[in-house]
Amino acid sequence: MIADVIAVVLLLAIAAYSCAGGTDYGAGFWDLTAGGAKRGRRPRWLIDHAMAPVWEVNNVWLIFVLVIMWTGFPVMFQTVFAAMWLPLTLAAVGVLLRGAGFALRKPSRRLAGRRLYGAVFAVSSLLTPFFLGAAAGGVASGRIAPGTPAADDAWSNPTSLLFGLLAVAATAFLGGVFLAADARRFRADDLDGYFRRRALGALAAVAVLAVITLFVTHDDAPHVWHGLTHGVGLVFVVLAAVATLATAGLLLRTPGSWSRVTAVAVVASSVIAWGMAQRPYLIPTSLTVTEGAGASSTLHWLGIVTLVAVLLVFPAVALLYWLDTQGELEPLTDADLRRPGAGDQG
Template identity: 75%
Template sequence: MSAGVIAFVLLLAVAAYACAGGTDYGAGFWDLTAGGAERGKRPRWLIDHAMAPVWEVNNVWLVFVLVILWTGFPVAFQTLFTAMWLPLALAALGMVLRGAGFALRKPTRRLARRRIYGAVFALASLLTPFFLGTAVGGIASGRVTPGTDASADAWSNPTSLLFGLLTVAATAFLGAVFLTADAVRFDVPDLASYFRRRALGGLVVVAVLAAVTLAVTHGDAPHVWRGLTHGAGLALALVSAVFLIATGLLLLRGRARWARLGAVGVVAAAVVAWGVAQRPYLIPPSLTVADAAGDPATLTWLAWVSLVALLLIGPAVALLYWLDTHGELEPLTDADLQRGRPAPEDTTDDD
């Protein structure tokens, strides 16, 4: 089995996690910026309902990424987790804290504890994509090579920091677009306008950061810059830009449901463009896909496992997403939004 095929499967899995997990991280970003308890009550209640059915299943894509990288490209796995263990460890810690905060804040009856869990969830939703983005930037900038020791320079350079900021902006954009569609589906026009404005603002920030990041890669990550400005990498980058413009027009025309597809297209095309721009390297410019690949027999079995997963798990996940985006899993009433919580609660601050 060709190592290039498995590398492409890995890239698609990364794109899937960027879109699915990124939407959840973006919802957490807007939870963080929603304001105080009274002002942010209704946006946060919509965020809870929008995330609840799917936030756990989105991590399936991350597990798939780690399995493919670990078994299919063990040299790359060792190199990345040795050189950038700190940002990756912080991202992993953020995932754990984020999940715990989201799961515990909803059933908690005491206001003080709910605020703590909510703050943990929101802050982790900001920091986790940032550190994942810095790790990607470290790969793109060529500062990681086999045998590289852990160093702050591997993930705190200009390319890494801009990739981190761009990742946060992209997740915020995705989250706002999906929340706009959720507000429309729940027939809450004021929240639809609330998140539409934030989606359009996120779109502008993504466009600006993408342009700045591309300019910085010219000198700081020349191999990736050349890949993004020539051939297939350039074509995919242009596709991402077209999706970005289309998403903005759909939002302005009130077509929030179609805008979700556009937002996913923006992120998916951008991730694939980055992967294609790195060819033939898995870690440019020192470790090619062929050199990083494991045993051919392992790659063959990994291909079969990926195919089985696609046939068995793929339809189930697709059905779950369809049910969620069509409001078949957890209905939300206007009365819910007005009171903010479905049942009376104890709001005392003492234990």
């Protein structure tokens, strides 16, 4: 029972990272496609201002996922990282390079340096979600099992490639929706329309890729296909479809903040549908939740740590997100620093 609870927590953490981290990756995608220095100046200005307050905290979810995997399900952790070390290593390198590129781009004084760091940030924002999605597709396809050696087929099969493309499209969609909302917050009406159109295009790509993936998994990942078309998995597929239609309608109509809620619902429902479709397996069809779970005492302590995180860490992260979306985390300007009393110590 406790193993099932921890497995659900792991799935929810993956969904949280897909939504929070995915939004940041999506911002990097639009940075990459913004065009040259002149044409892309304003979109990149918005991307820098929108990401600055929260881009580092989103990796909290990734750390939480890794901690749950290696402590709660060590056999799964060993199997996945041994069989697909290459895409996961590339994804980890992408996370590091992406953070370095974003952090160093703005303070760089030379144009060549800004371009270099900006390119590192943007390209890493494209490749990292692709490799993470490809690894998830390798798990879903059931091509790995305990003891499986590393092989290209584990992550370069049709299901993996489609999962990777879906991850890129989903992050671009989330990034477009949130950047459009940030454009309204900064009263940049031209960028609102700019990112809403791109969010709609990315949403269409997500819908098309999702349908193709469903057909491909019929033969390439039959267990997951059955789970997506029956039971709880189907319920979340339907929820994702409804949220997709709602988001499209909101993006086409009067601007509003609800599009962010429905966009998160699209991605979260899709991730949860995939997790529910794999039941009762961690890795179809070779490792069940019960077989892959760690010691009972470890799982109980992990449950306590998770409860502490729910009570202490998650509210703080939620507050940070709320403050950011309300525009309360704007950086100080020169005018702020010159106000009387700004330098007083008490």
